[in-house]
Amino acid sequence: MSDRPDELKKLSEIAADMKLPADIRTKAIEQLGVICTHDSLLALLDIAANENLLNKERDYALKQAREVIKKSSPQ
DSSP states (O other), X not given: XXXXXXXXXXXXXXXXXXXXXXXXXXXXXHHHHHHOSHHHHHHHHHHHTOTTSOHHHHHHHHHHHHHHHHHHSOO
């Protein structure tokens, strides 16, 4: 479990790195959604607020954040 914050940090850095190809950034965003924790939700929202990213990447981060919220909400 102690590796999780490092993993979140690395994925967030990859998702925000404009030097990397878009498909790699998108996969990092997807992986943050798969983790499905409160911290990954915050990381996704931070990515969505990053004005340097492409709009479609920001939208995808919001979509992943919505899915994390849905999965963590009581039915």
